[in-house]
Amino acid sequence: MRYPHMQAGSIPGSAGTTLTQDPRREAHMIERTQNTILVGVDGSPNAGIAAAWAIETGRRLDAPVEAVAAWTEVPPPYMDHVDEHVAEMNAHVAEIMTQALDADGLKGINVTAVQGPIAEVLLNTAEELNAAMLVVGTRGLGPLSGLLLGSISRRLLFTTHRPLIVVPRREPPDPLTATRVVVGVDCSAVAERVLSWSARFCATLGVPATIVRCASPGCERPPGLVDHVNGRVRSTTEEALGEFRNLGVDYSIAVAHCDPRVALVEKVASDQAGLIVIGSRGEGQFRGLGGTASYLARHSPVPLAVIP
Numbered sequence: 435m436r437y438p439h440m441q442a443g444s445i446p447g448s449a450g451t452t453l454t455q456d457p458r459r460e461a462h463m464i465e466r467t468q469n470t471i472l473v474g475v476d477g478s479p480n481a482g483i484a485a486a487w488a489i490e491t492g493r494r495l496d497a498p499v500e501a502v503a504a505w506t507e508v509p510p511p512y513m514d515h516v517d518e519h520v521a522e523m524n525a526h527v528a529e530i531m532t533q534a535l536d537a538d539g540l541k542g543i544n545v546t547a548v549q550g551p552i553a554e555v556l557l558n559t560a561e562e563l564n565a566a567m568l569v570v571g572t573r574g575l576g577p578l579s580g581l582l583l584g585s586i587s588r589r590l591l592f593t594t595h596r597p598l599i600v601v602p603r604r605e606p607p608d609p610l611t612a613t614r615v616v617v618g619v620d621c622s623a624v625a626e627r628v629l630s631w632s633a634r635f636c637a638t639l640g641v642p643a644t645i646v647r648c649a650s651p652g653c654e655r656p657p658g659l660v661d662h663v664n665g666r667v668r669s670t671t672e673e674a675l676g677e678f679r680n681l682g683v684d685y686s687i688a689v690a691h692c693d694p695r696v697a698l699v700e701k702v703a704s705d706q707a708g709l710i711v712i713g714s715r716g717e718g719q720f721r722g723l724g725g726t727a728s729y730l731a732r733h734s735p736v737p738l739a740v741i742p
Contacts, residue, residue: 469497472565474556475531475545476503480603482538484571487601487737489540495638497566501545503531504555520549553589560596567597567739572731591727591740592714597631600731600738614707615643618698618726619671624713626674628741632711633677635739642684644705647671648694664689695729702736711739 473488475481485501492499505527527547535543548555560568570590590598617632619625629645636643649667667689678685690697698710714727730738 469495469566470563471495471497471499471567471569472556472560472563473499473501473569474504474552474571475501475535477531477534478571479538480571480601482535482540483603484569484599484601485535485540485543486538487599488569489543495635499543500563501531501535501543502555502559503527503545503547504550504552505547506549506551523547524549556590557594560594565596567599568594569599569601571601572603591731592742595742597742598740600734600740602734602737613641614705615641615709615711616646616698616701616705616707617643618646618648618694618710618712619674620647620713621670622713622715624715624741628711628713629674630677631739631741633675633681633683635711636678636683636685637681641708642686643678644701644707645671645675645685645687646690646694646697646701647687648690648692648697660691694726695733698726698730699734702734707736709737709739710734711741714740714742 471488471492473481473485475485485499488499488501491497505523524547528545531545531547532543535541535545548559550558556568556570559565568590615632615636617628619628632643647667649663668687671687675685675687688697688701690701698712701707702710710730712727712730727738727740731740
């Protein structure tokens with residue numbers, strides 16, 4: 435049984451009322467907020483894939499994982515007295531989502547139900563939790579379907595102050611086999627945050643990275659120009675990778691002369707990477723990176739991390 439417009443949400447105390455079944459749970463939640471991975475669930479198969487990614491990544495990062503389901507449509511029995519039954523409905527929704535996760539073999543994850551619009555619930559709760567990252571699925575069969583399309587997707591991609599992880603609905607990703615991370619950077623201000631986040635993520639997981647820079651030598655390419663451009667880009671990129679070196683993360687630098695969307699997807703395939711990391715906006719060849727982020731959120735074959 436599923437409410438018609440139950441949507442992915444966040445953790446306690448966001449836009450709606452959250453059920454606290456045990457007085458000790460509130461203190462427990464406060465203790466778990468630091469470095470918490472927040473995942474939105476709605477009972478769809480793709481939400482289960484996103485939850486699986488969050489749980490396994492949380493295990494590897496030694497970070498707690500919380501799941502939340504948001505609901506907006508009120509079932510008929512409660513239409514006339516919805517305010518009096520919010521806690522009861524929260525409990526019912528949370529139980530449904532817990533059962534769905536259990537059916538996927540994802541046992542033991544705490545699920546909280548919150549009343550409110552999906553974007554508001556996700557953004558507000560991530561802020562209140564001080565979540566380390568927000569994880570969502572793409573185009574599932576439940577009410578999460580279309581989550582990354584239209585105004586909601588743009589709001590999540592470009593207004594959240596937390597790293598947003600978009601997990602595709604394809605074959606469930608296994609972080610244990612994610613042997614490399616592909617990082618797309620440019621000369622923008624957000625690139626520094628992208629590199630810092632990527633270096634710490636790779637260091638904790640013990641995986642190497644491929645740093646992708648896109649550059650164009652222009653329409654006319656006299657002998658040696660491409661090599662000159664590549665050398666200059668590699669040199670400037672190397673200067674920005676001090677944190678990778680300090681943390682002992684192995685990396686390689688790839689200079690591409692094509693659309694960054696194409697370059698990143700091709701690198702994922704050639705390097706057998708398990709994650710793409712980009713900024714929400716960029717400059718130069720990554721100018722309009724918002725368009726790159728939007729495209730990859732829909733078409734990336736692996737999870738996508740968008741850093742604000």
